[in-house]
Amino acid sequence: MTTTVPTGESAGPAAVRRTATRLADGRELLYFDDSEPYVSGGATRRLDDPRPLPDRFAPAVGEDGTGEDGTVRPVTGPEMRQDPLTGDWIPMASHRMNRTHLPAADSCPLCPARPGAQYSDGEVPDTDYDVVVFENRFPALMQLPGVAVDHTWQVDDDPLWPARPAAGRCEVVCFSSHHEQSFTDLTPARVRTIVEAWADRTRELSALPGIEQVFCFENRGREIGVTLPHPHGQIYAFPFVTxxxxxxxxxxxxxxxxxxxxxxxxxxxxxxxxxxxxxxxxxxxxxxxxxxxxxxxxxxxxxxxxxxxxxxxxxxxxxxxxxxxxxxxxxxxxxxxxxxxxxxxxxxxxxxxxxxxxxxxxxxxxxxxxxxxxxxxxxxxxxxxxxxxxxxxxxxxxxxxxxxxxxxxLGPVRLSPAAPDDDTASHHDSEDAR
Incomplete structure (x- = not known):
């Protein structure tokens, strides 16, 4: 499915085109394009995901879905419990224990698909992109269909420990299709597109039921704990105020x-x-x-x-x-x-x-x-x-x-206004992509 929505106030002649689709397991993916022929609608990014992934909300068979004992288990989402000493909500995403820690040396799930390859486990179906956003495959916060976001219970039936579904949303923002780049290698025009993506996601995630706060962030460097060097950030839509x-x-x-x-x-x-x-x-x-x-x-x-x-x-x-x-x-x-x-x-x-x-x-x-x-x-x-x-x-x-x-x-405190050219950020009207 291809859709486009306005991506912010006009600031010049160019545009950002937002195209939405679904991955094989049902997660949402959004392309934010600022380059031709995509921004004008002359071409469309690949929208189908050929991976044989099961629906993420489908019941699992066996322990962790392995099918060993033949037992059908409904999918479970993360929960959160309130610390009675501080009032803080602590999400408990035990389903993430089996997530991929480090990808294979010759692959990166955030890179675009390899041209001509029949199948890879990358998250982006197309062989190139400008900026792309998709739901995290192993989210710490997730809203399950049919589960009320305000459902509550008590751990051990004790009112000291209230619990709720950790019914938020986690998204990944890929800043570039180039694996070796960092944020500082981008042009101002591309950063401007990322700002549009942040604003778009903040607006939409804030409107989801039960969401109380939206946090856009980037972790960079092994010292921070980053395991994927590909230039990317994340967005958390919290069902509580941090x-x-x-x-x-x-x-x-x-x-x-x-x-x-x-x-x-x-x-x-x-x-x-x-x-x-x-x-x-x-x-x-x-x-x-x-x-x-x-x-x-x-x-x-x-x-x-x-x-x-x-x-x-x-x-x-x-x-x-x-x-x-x-x-x-x-x-x-x-x-x-x-x-x-x-x-x-x-x-x-x-x-x-x-x-x-x-x-x-x-x-x-x-x-x-x-x-x-x-x-x-x-x-x-x-x-x-x-x-x-x-x-x-x-x-x-x-x-x-x-x-x-x-x-x-390291540089002047006062920045002089940039002259408008192709490498500045003066652009971004929205265009139709129907």
Whole structure:
């Protein structure tokens, strides 16, 4: 099935074409194309998936579906239990224990299909793509058909331990079809397409029943635990508000009560007034090292205008973001250098978008990106100490001012507006793909 929906406010003459299909086991896959002949409808990506995968919701036969004892078992989804001591919801995705850990040396499930190959276990049917999004084959959060998202029970029939289905959704975002690339190798135009994909998925996932928060993020580097080097990120649609967001909402509510202001707005304004920790600034965005940063390298990127989430960004803000975000990551990749060769050390990082929650407290949120790294020096990682792991009492290995000063050395703080050309991000109308 091929469908197209508007992908954001117009910002120029070009377009992004969104084409939806289903994989062999029923999972949704979406192509986001910005190149010809696909963007104009002159050609369509491959939509059929030839793999002999069973329907993911079909009953399994035998233990783990092996058929050993002939017993038919209905598919089960992940559950989540509430910690009575903190109130946190803890998803328990035991069905992921049998997922693939590392692919074969000569294959990658995120690469496009090999031309002429009859079958491969890759997730993308076509032999090429610009940006593609699909449901995770082994999700930590999943909504089962026929199971109410608000169904509750008690572990051991004890009211101390309420439980619910972990009825969310997990998606994978492939930033490029080129296996050896990283995000920093992309053009601003391609990053702009990724912004469209993030906004599209945030809008649609937020509308699913029971979803309370959408988190778009990228993990990069073996030090972070990444097992697939292919350039990709993920999107989690949570059926609960995450602990960090809950803490931020409490602080924002207290700040509003005591000052009448918006906490995240006031933090951005204060950082811009001080200027000491501002590392990058453009017409619509400012990147800064937060005054109370806890990670060895940590940078926040926030829009100047009050925006709740990625779908709320205007076309010019999305254009600007594609340039600023790419420049920020490229500078972070030069933060550390090898002491022997003086070559830059690619930074292992987690980059995640904090967006307003879907329900109560939404007005307290404000869009911003957090980029953090566990690398504290060349060849040295930050391991959480006992007080950090056991008590969440963080101790920084440096000061935010030192981190900001290093990033300020790597390029001008103020970015000049980019001249519009084929390598910038000034594009993205939507077109019909029927």
């Amino acid at each position: 602990p960090r967001t809950q803490a931020m909402l409490r602080r924002a509510a207290e700040h509003r009560e005591s000052t009448g202001g918006h906490l995240l707005r006031d933090v951005l304004d204060a950082e811009r007034r001080a200027g000491t920790r501002v590392v990058l600034e453009s017409e619509h965005w400012t990147a800064y090292v937060p005054a109370a940063a806890r990670w060895p390298v940590e940078v926040h990127l926030a829009p100047h205008r009050d925006v709740l989430d990625l779908p709320g960004l205007t076309g010019p803000e999305r254009d600007d973001l594609a340039v600023v975000y790419l420049e920020l990551l490229r500078r972070l990749d030069r933060f550390f250098v090898d002491p022997a060769t003086r070559a830059p050390i690619p930074l292992p990082y987690i980059a995640g978008w904090h967006q307003a929650v879907v329900g109560a407290g939404r007005d307290l949120g404000r869009l911003h990106l957090q980029v953090l790294s566990v690398l504290r020096a060349p060849g040295k990682l930050k391991y959480l100490a006992g007080v950090e792991s056991g008590m969440a009492a963080w101790i920084s290995d440096t000061t935010p001012e030192r981190v900001a000063a290093r990033l300020q050395e």
